[in-house]
Amino acid sequence: MKKVLKIMSVLLAVAVVAVSFAACSDSTDDASNTNGGADTQAVKVIDINLSDEEYAFGVDKNQPELMEEANALIAEIKADGTLDEICNRYFGGGTPVGVTSAALDTSKDQLVVATNAEFEPFEYKSGDTFYGIDMEIAQLLADRLGKELVIQDMNFDAVVLSVQQQQCDIAMAGLTVSEERAQQVDFTESYYEASQKLIVRGDDTTFDACTDKASVDAILNGLDSSVKIGGQNGTTGQSYVQGSEDLGFAGLQAQFVGYQSGSLAVNDLINGNVDYVIIDAAPAEAIVSSINAVN
Known part of the structure; x- marks a missing residue:
């Protein structure tokens, strides 16, 4: 009888250990499923400025009268x-304020503004309505002129070419002041x-240790022509990528891949068609925030 009881005790102990082991395994699996890594x-x-620029209207x-009124408004x-x-x-x-465009009619007294509505938060569209810092200022300027x-x-x-060719009166499109553009249009006060800022894929740690422009530049300057950097044309x-004596950029060895908008460049970055994107800081933040919200 004692032997039977002893055997039963051993079997019970083994069962308890087995159940405990199984419970630990389930717990580990659950933890692995729950904490498999934070969403990337x-x-x-990369929150480091690569340049210092000023925006103005062209x-x-x-x-000259329009220039005077635009400067007075600024x-x-x-x-x-x-x-x-x-x-x-x-x-x-x-809350952004929408701006509506009238139809072009040369028989009317109109202020014709050239823009590229792919540059949030300075100019963008929702349906037929324009939004953005530049667009709200454009409305104020038109009101001031009574047009x-x-x-x-x-x-x-x-954009700049259309003003130079007198198809439009003023360019309001997040324009960086440059000597080259100043040959085509007259710039208002800033x-x-x-x-400019650099955008990388979420899992790219190449620039994580960078603390200033010099450390970012050191990495960018070390890239060869096999690396592709996307950006908006013009x-x-x-x-910055191709070099500009006017703006003081030496240029990089990396290839520049141009797009009609910064958002298209960033989407191609996600798809692996370019390695990095360099665009203006405010649009960079807006595009990245929008894309990460749906990914």
Whole structure:
């Protein structure tokens, strides 16, 4: 009887150990399924400025009165806080104000603005309505002049040319001031300080240890021609990669791949068709935030 009891005790102990082991295994599996790793963002911005730039509006050289009024408006909205209020609607969680374009009609007194509505938060569209810092200022300028506002949406690299050719009165498209562009249009006073930033895939750690522009530049300057960097055609990002004496960029060995918009470049980054993207800082943040929200 004692032997039977002893055997039963041993079997019971083995069963308890087996159950305990099974429970531990289930717990480990559950933990593995639950904590298999934090979700990685699709893309991320390296938060280091690669340049220092100024945005201004480009006015038809044959319209000095328009230049005078545009500069007066810029000075006024800087002084009375209106510019800060507009920027806060896009950077501070405010509510953007939509702007509607009239149809172009040469028989009417109109202010014709050239833009590229692929550059959030400065200009973008939802349906037929324009939004953005530049677009709200465009409406203020038209109101000041007592004119009907017409917004001509086009590829970015056509914006300045359209004003030079007098197809439009003023370019309002997040334009970086440069000597080359100043040969085509007259620039107003600056209204915004900008910079270029680098976008990488979310799992790319190449630049994670960088603390300043010099450390980012050191890596970028070490890239060879097999590396592809995307950006929007005609923008400062293209000049940064390809080089520009005007803007003081030495250029990189990496290839530049041009797109009609920064968002197309970032989507190609996600798809693995380019290695990095360089675009203006504010649009970079807007694009990355939008893409990560749905990925």
